[in-house]
Amino acid sequence: MFNFDEIVDRTKTPCEKWNKYKGADVIPAWVADMDFKSPPCVIEALQRRVAEGVFGYTDIDEETYGAILSFLKRHYNWEIQKEWLVFTHGVVSSMNVACLSVEGESVMTTTPIYPHFIKAPMHANKEVIAIAMKEENNRWTLDFEAMEEKINPTCKLFMLCNPYNPAGTVFTCKELEQLGAFCLKHDLTICSDEIHADLLLNQSTKHIPIASLSEALAKRSITLMAPSKTFNIAGLQASFAVIPDVELRKRFKKTMGSMVGGINLLGITALKAAYLGGDAWLGELRTYLAENLALVQAFVNRNPKLKLLDQEATFLAWIDATALHVKSPYEFFLQHGVGLSDGGPFGNAQYVRLNFGTQRTVLKAILERMQKAVDSL
Structure with a gap:
């Protein structure tokens, strides 16, 4: 059993999440990292590596490749080859590399979405064809009719987020097959951000x-x-791209060049330890997060002016606050001591994104403050 209720005082380090509102009576529930300690196997592996005392340039060893291959096979029944892997600093930098390395003058994605899906094509001086997600069967999903209407010959890249950030959708096999057929029909490369894939609820x-x-x-x-x-x-900063096609992988690596570095040595250490020994911890984390989500959903259900569709993954809740009739839901809840993510940069300023990847007592305090805010109207 792992103790996800243990409070970690993150204000003692220069923590982005908790420093944003330093000195103010605000509980942060915004940026997408959790307040839990990493798995013991990761902490122990890092401590052993640090004890060695030498932090020079580091290669990716065979055990690390094996850890990734076995994790993907174990969790997704996906058999890949080590040659397909390209190590990078992070998914955001990789999204920018993808936009630069794929031809075409425009990029299609969906909205509302994690802001870098809009920023990355713009950094590559490409038009963004943003297709609004639609509500269907109380979940967010793809609007294939709108995609067919908006696609144009200059578009050569579709940027997918699965599981979906911020809405928590895990696309079904049928949805993915339909998207795949769309991309084949229009000769689109697919850049799929699957960073939340393990966090199924x-x-x-x-x-x-x-x-x-x-x-x-x-x-x-x-x-x-x-x-x-x-x-x-x-x-x-430990991430990787899986690129099976040789030519596509060459273009990706060439675009990276010397601008974007690979994974650092402590990142390699943590990745390997997590993928080899973190399954039990991950299983308990999923249960804990699902219970946290149930608290968030119960809070929303008590407040008819708020709305949250069914969520299948991630620790981020995409809450519709339109019916509150406040100018900025983000500012409104901030005034009542909760620092959520403003929905504006994601595509709709009448929404807020709540990070429930925190200790149960902290989440309850967040929801109590949000309840007081709603009651004040």
């Missing part, structure tokens, strides 16, 4: 890497993964 949900569906889709896919969200090691 119910046992009936299954994450399927889109590149695993067929050889044809694998050949046009750049799949971005990392242990950072799963095992709370985002500060170690």
